Amino acid sequence: MERLLGKTAIVTGAAQGLGAAIAARFCAEGASVIIADVNEQGLTAIAESIGPLCATFPCDVRSEDSVSDLVDFARDSFGQLDIMVNNAGILGPVGSITDVEIDAALEAIRIHLIGTIAGIKHASRVMRAQGHGVILNTASTAGLRGGLGPHVYTAAKHAIVGLTESAATELVHYNIRVNAIAPGGHLTPLVARVLTGRDDDFKAAEKMMIERSPQGRAAKPEDIAGAYVYLASDEAWFANGACLVVDGAREVPGNLASMNTTKS
Numbered sequence: 001m002e003r004l005l006g007k008t009a010i011v012t013g014a015a016q017g018l019g020a021a022i023a024a025r026f027c028a029e030g031a032s033v034i035i036a037d038v039n040e041q042g043l044t045a046i047a048e049s050i051g052p053l054c055a056t057f058p059c060d061v062r063s064e065d066s067v068s069d070l071v072d073f074a075r076d077s078f079g080q081l082d083i084m085v086n087n088a089g090i091l092g093p094v095g096s097i098t099d100v101e102i103d104a105a106l107e108a109i110r111i112h113l114i115g116t117i118a119g120i121k122h123a124s125r126v127m128r129a130q131g132h133g134v135i136l137n138t139a140s141t142a143g144l145r146g147g148l149g150p151h152v153y154t155a156a157k158h159a160i161v162g163l164t165e166s167a168a169t170e171l172v173h174y175n176i177r178v179n180a181i182a183p184g185g186h187l188t189p190l191v192a193r194v195l196t197g198r199d200d201d202f203k204a205a206e207k208m209m210i211e212r213s214p215q216g217r218a219a220k221p222e223d224i225a226g227a228y229v230y231l232a233s234d235e236a237w238f239a240n241g242a243c244l245v246v247d248g249a250r251e252v253p254g255n256l257a258s259m260n261t262t263k264s
């Protein structure tokens, strides 16, 4: 199982949660992976657990310079950048739209949307020069319908889906594929916070997820990683401008009421 053998990948927001699981799986598939995050301690711990194919780079996706430096580090250290995963994210402000704090909204938009724009901009700079590449943007089922997440988070994720389609139409001419993935309820600190109000109450969060799951089980971060491997691999050469939903049928109309987080 070395579907990414010889490839170099960046995964942002990889000090925990989905990003850490994606990075671990990419390395297991033979890729060299640079994990990037604002949480430097978390990065070190994840890199140690993954092993020698994993390098770290402290990066704040709110800063274009930081994202540009990250991409240059990949190119200069590994000679190429084959895969860019724009995954860093936060929950952002929750509660009524009437009470939303504009500064908190801007912060969430900056991390999710502007961070993804910067990631696409700088990864495609390197990928165009080398003649190929794959960009994967972490969206959400909340980016496909309203009512599944907080308002600003929902808006930012909808924008990421649109941005993915838009960028794909241009970058296809440079042999660069751009796709989104829409996870929907994988047990991470972010989802634990959504469900329980706390980042670390995994036990209570898991119980709630099982109760709400059409399949009667809670998805772990590892359960999304295969979707990223597929879209990053050469066998997905025809998948472009798409958004792959991985949510255990929760997004299907009829199951939509399962995780309404617009209430604080």
Ligand SMILES: NC(=O)c1ccc[n+]([C@@H]2O[C@H](COP(=O)([O-])OP(=O)(O)OC[C@H]3O[C@@H](n4cnc5c(N)ncnc54)[C@H](O)[C@@H]3O)[C@@H](O)[C@H]2O)c1
Pocket: 012, 013, 014, 015, 016, 017, 018, 019, 036, 037, 038, 039, 042, 059, 060, 061, 062, 087, 088, 089, 090, 111, 138, 139, 140, 141, 182, 183, 184, 185, 186, 187, 188, 189, 190, 191
């Ligand atoms: N877990 C799910 O079920 C789920 C569902 C839909 C979408 N998502 C999306 O998946 C992505 C990862 O979420 P997660 O559940 O693993 O959350 P998480 O909170 O466990 O991990 C998010 C990571 O992003 C990092 N980060 C935050 N701000 C950053 C910044 N400015 N620069 C760099 N890194 C930063 C955090 O330090 C953290 O390590 C997010 O974009 C989230 O919106 C997750």
